[in-house]
Amino acid sequence: MPDSGMTLLRLTDRGLYCEAGDFYVDPWAPVDRAVVTHAHGDHATWGCRRYLASAAGRGVLALRLGPDAVIETLDWGEPVSLGGVRVSLHPAGHILGSAQVRLEMGGEVWVVSGDYKTDPDPTCAPFEPIRCDTFITESTFGLPIYRWPAETEVFAEINAWWRANAAEGRTSLLFGYALGKAQRLLAGLDPSIGPILTHGAVERMTTAYREAGIPLPATTHAAALPRKADREGALVLAPPSAEGSAWTRRFAPFSAAFASGWMRVRGARRRRALDRGFTLSDHVDWPALLAAIDATGAGRVWVTHGFTAAVTRWLGERGLEARALATRFEGERDDDVEVE
């Protein structure tokens, strides 16, 4: 490896490994000690002996890993020493409890971003910029075509769509990832329009959010077929895996929409044969990605899941030591495949 300076992390077949501290960050296979950025399936692997995660994300992580998982937690910024490596967690702004992992040893600082966004989100702590020498960043939406509209604008659109559907006697079926996206959506919905019904996967995560003290509008778990009166003017929140299932068909007549960063591109909207696509992402867009990298002051940037080639080349042309990292992180994906 031609990299200069100390190497606090290296890529192994189980994931990013810190030899000095003998731990992995977001491993994708069971290991002894895993520091986990957040509870999404591509970052939190089941079956590790011990986990270290943020206190804020404990509830949702436990839900994901099962009751037997050993989860130690840290408050934001609280340091812990692991084999001489000073480890601390800092908000990544992605979902509830999502963290950036800061490693420091011998004056050298490394930061693993996990998934992150810098846009406001009332359901989690805001992203904290951290100065570092090496920054390991995601690049899910690392192309200049991805620029997010203001969150307020998107919610205005979503609520207008819901209102119009309610007026025309259609149920509004809104798809979004069950963990994170669904709760952010909930926080932005206008409950005065009508009742909000949820798919089981969404309801479970939403309960965990409420238990963590995040205020969210009231929801009703639509387990059985809701009575016609209860569905009147309703919005149904469901994970994308429920799209086209018998569970969703019971809400007919409905208008279906998907909220995701991918909806920025028409082709992605068309492929899903949905009525609407709302551009709402829990990842940084292109300008925010570049700004975040710039704010770290890092001279070395490793780029993981997403448009790694474009981001690496862009950074390289700007004099940074940039390199694409072949991880198994997947960016936004539907990892809540559950059938009711």
Add this chain to the structure above:
Amino acid sequence: MKDFAALYTALDETTATNQKVAAMVAYFRSAPPADAAWAVHFLSGWRPRRLIRAGDLRRWAALAAAIPEWLFEESYHAVGDLAETIALLLPEGAGAEERPLAWWVEERLLPLRDLEPAEQEVSLIASWRELSGRERYVWNKLITGAFRVGASQRLVVRALAEVSGLSDEVIAHRLMGAWEPGPGFYERLTAHDTRDADWSRPYPFFLAHALEQPPSALGDRTCWQVEWKWDGIRAQLIRRAGQTFLWSRGEDLLNGRFPEVEELAAFLPSGTVIDGELLPWRDGRPLPFAQMQRRIGRKKLDRRILAEVPVALIAYDLLEEGGEDLRTRPLGERRRRLEALVASLPTGASIHLSPVVEGDDWPALADARLAARDRGAEGLMLKHAESAYGVGRRRGDWWKWKVDPLSVDAVLIYAQPGSGRRAGLYTDYTFGVWDGDRLVAFAKAYSGLTDEEIRQVDAFVRRNTLDKFGPVRVVKPELVFELAFEGIQHSSRHKSGVAVRFPRMARWRTDKAAADADTLETVRGLIDAVNAR
């Protein structure tokens, strides 16, 4: 522009035809007529020819987005659509006052064609700056000629019918033929008085076949009405309910193009339909057809061109009189009524009877035919005196008996660059005629076009190349030319089975579509006709 972009988005976002129609209805209800006319134009599938080179567009867009070209390409790769890629990449526009669609089309889009690339760049960047995201996408679709929308003509008609309270038929009829977008057009399109639509309708044209055997095979000469075969623009002149309509065979409404004919039509009694030929006409004979093309080429008809190239309708047939459809009556009767009608018109006028050619027997007519060129005609028309006015091209009752040089209407199918003075221009052409539903190559020709025409064909070839074999370009079969030649014979060496001598382009038939070109069967028939002479 905002409303039009919103309409585009609405049509794009739904797959339900009812919602598509509802979106169009909402748009047409509120759009100013000039915008509505352009919207109808675009929704009907009209696209400007390529205005800007794709390479230029990508370069300017990358520049405007302040990204290197490789990143533009990466982005394009992820999006898969040029217009959208550009719209997604450009920085937020400064915004400008909202301007109507008609302004954007007439002041910005159409002028692009005549600008130098550097001026195009300035204009485009200004437009991008003044438009917002969704409008920009639609704008890019318009300038790249890629504006397609998921609404069939049927749905457009339905929406317009709903807005205007008219029937689908009336709207469909009014959308037929050539029309220029403009506020007047939209008002006519949705006008409540539908008599125009009913009254304006022409009858299907009846067409003749080329004579394939010696005329003696047609039997008794006295059973046949013989006329000159004129070669102009076949047309129906309709006078109904105080209004005049002039239709070409291509179902183009020619109103306004031949004021001298329309003027005289005002003297016709209501409920009259005449079938005839529009010809540049002076002193009882046609002027060369090139004169007619000069006149057709003019956007505005001034006094001078009207004086230099007067046009007359040479009347062949009377299809309707006193509102009664005469088409099933025998030709003899229709002719008598036509003669009486034309005789009732002011003298020296621009509607004339197509004269009947005298001749006691077939040999006498064969002599007359040889003199056809002297009269500015192409040959003779043989029409059975008992014949009805049929529909389309039917064999048996009407024949055209053309004079030499033989000529065939053929479609340009291949082009090759010329040499010498014409090097670098596509000037050497191969023409095809129809054999069933495909075109077979049957002759090559290099001469007969003016330099200006060559330039136009060259430009067409470059824009419409389907395939390339060495220097030969296979072009979209669209342009029709009348090929004239001195002789024709069977040939086993030619794919078509026919060889022609000294072929040349006698005329560019801009009035004909590829489907109107001659068939191989007709061409083969010429061989027998020549030998029968």
